[in-house]
Amino acid sequence: MTVSTPPRYAYRAITDRPDYDWPGGKRLAIWFGINYEVFEFGGGMGAELAPARNQPDVMNYAWRDYGNRVGAWRLFDLFDRLKLPATALVNADVVHTCPGLAEACVARGYEIAAHGESNAAAQGELSRDEESALIARTTDTLASLGTRPTGWLGPWISESHDTPDLLHQAGYRYLLDWAHDDQPTWLSTDSGRILSIPYAQEINDIPAIVARNGEATGFAQMIEDAVTQLLSECDRRPLVLGIALHPYLMGQAHRVPPLARVLERLRDADDPRIWWTTAGAIADHVIAHDLGV
DSSP states (O other), X not given: OOOOOOTTOOOOOTTSSOOXXXXXXXXXXXXXXXXXXXXXXXXXXXXXXXXXXXXXXXXXXHHHHHIXXXXXXXXXXXXXXHTOOOEEEEOTHHHHHSTTHHHHHHXXXXXXXXXXXXXXXXXXXXXXXXXXXXXXXXXXXXXTTTSOOOEEOOGGGOOOTTHHHHHHHTTOOEEOOOXXXXXXXXXXXXXXXXEEOOOOSSSBHIIIIIXXXXXXXXXXXXXXXXXXXXXXXXXXXXXXXXXXXXXXXXXXXXXXXXXXHHHHHHHHHTOTTEEEXXXXXXXXXXXXXXXXX
């Protein structure tokens, strides 16, 4: 039997790659992907605080909506205080349904990356034409904020067989759906290459807290442990750590303090090897210097 392999990249062990630095001689790039998402009232997909009994699922819808109304602003305060950059992973429908939220990201200098139209559906289920139209609508809506997005994260990390091809054709330079590496890697498309930037599926509050019934203190320890381990490796190779946050989870009042404590410790340590950055800045550096594998 022949094992099926992904057609868009070849295997290459992380120990067998060219060495390079991040800007300023840094070795570990850390970026935050903060997810700004909207959901369908009365249906559609969505994380659950507890199993829904019926539709409309008021409890879970309201819990998720809390992130846009309250939690996002708590995280703004935290990131403002720590002067940390961020990549805002924005559903296009946020622009229409949460006036001022995406604009607040822009005002803070966050990079705006596309996160589909909403998190109520998975784009991988669409036909090629439907998916192409969704990408175009999303891009145009987010471009109205002032800058056309060049990075994409699919809602629910859902892709069709055509997704990377369609994103490259639409002018996207990088995508975040693939969590297969600790370095940026190139994926082939039918019209060129698109860069995969490591996005966190483990250092991600949804699987850590919702799927595994964890809590913020444990999640904060995961962040600290990951940074410790990657710092022990980064003198041998450049690395990337993405940290994924959702305001309806980490923006809850009881979860902000543990997150704040670990981020304060990491920032106060002022390790010269760490580059606090964005997904787009990582892509810029790799593309400009023809790096990645």
